Ligand SMILES: Nc1nc2c(ncn2[C@@H]2O[C@H](COP(=O)(O)OP(=O)(O)OP(=O)(O)O)[C@@H](O)[C@H]2O)c(=O)[nH]1
């Protein structure tokens with residue numbers, strides 16, 4: 001017991017020093033057992049948390065990949081947590097968000113971690129707040145980006161956790177619009193219409209705009225931003241809109 | 248079945264090094280492992296050795312599964328050296344694909360955990376990965392004491 005608490009103290013010291021291996025281990029340990037973070041002080045949040053949510057395949061990972069680029073150009077360090085669904089039958093998971101984020105691999109100021117939802121409903125994983133607490137504790141990562149599982153209508157947990165929420169949509173999703181009506185629209189600080197290279201994009205943007213106008217008078221302004229994540233278009237705009245909300 | 252040794256899901260990196268981009272085999276193995284309750288981190292092919300080391304580090308990987316259909320396995324000994332240099336030699340590496348018999352010795356000597364040839368059965372692969380993951384976990388726990 002004595003030895004164990006000494007080990008733990010040493011571990012947290014290494015974590016604080018910015019060691020990436022220890023950060024990765026700490027995230028696994030917290031993911032598995034939330035009591036692991038109990039000794040950590042509940043300090044001021046160091047990192048700003050940006051959440052990306054939206055239906056499967058709208059381009060969340062691709063957009064995050066481009067956004068990381070823009071953040072790095074502005075000199076900020078970035079930790080990314082990508083949550084993918086788990087298989088209900090086996091509990092296992094295929095974590096594939098890295099498929100779209102490979103280009104940052106050689107940059108030590110970008111940390112990417114794939115997480116399974118482990119049957120947790122809500123779009124994230126059960127201990128996401130404590131995982132964020134661990135990253136905060138290191139005081140090394142200016143921005144934490146969260147990617148939710150491809151969300152339908154009820155995955156709004158991110159609203160409680162992120163300082164800025166981006167709801168990503170793309171043209172040609174009839175039921176996407178249903179989802180927007182059903183509530184995910186309410187959590188958006190910014191709406192990104194991705195795949196704006198598709199001809200119906202301006203129509204989608206128009207439709208979103210008229211939906212926003214249905215809100216009661218005095219509702220906050222929600223920018224609608226057109227992006228082509230796969231070609232790095234609209235990303236400056238996205239970055240500026242997010243920064244405007246953060247400051 | 249395969250979770251028997253592990254309290255929490257194994258984290259397995261399934262990827263490809265070198266120049267060959269055919270990833271059908273990788274996908275099948277990834278599905279086997281997922282359906283056995285493991286968490287599979289899947290990446291694009293053509294990874295550089297340094298990238299695999301970074302992936303293993305950032306994702307807290309227990310086992311690395313490489314698919315080699317051409318000659319990509321010939322650089323695996325370099326990967327093993329790089330993992331060791333990064334203090335990651337608790338991570339076990341397995342290779343699947345087309346690997347000539349005469350090269351098995353060289354690969355095992357380099358520290359490769361297991362080699363699977365075409366026709367390897369699901370159970371075989373899953374059990375092997377589960378056992379190697381359990382070992383890796385144990386080493387990590389002893390090393391960090393937490
Ligand atoms: N035409 C077009 N395709 C895009 C764009 N952005 C992403 N895509 C493609 O859309 C597909 C899905 O992209 P992802 O980034 O994986 O989507 P995602 O929302 O992260 O998907 P999940 O995580 O599975 O929910 C990929 O084939 C991308 O190449 C874009 O701006 N234009």
Ligand SMILES: [Mg+2]
Nearest residue numbers: 060061097147
């Ligand atoms: Mg994704």
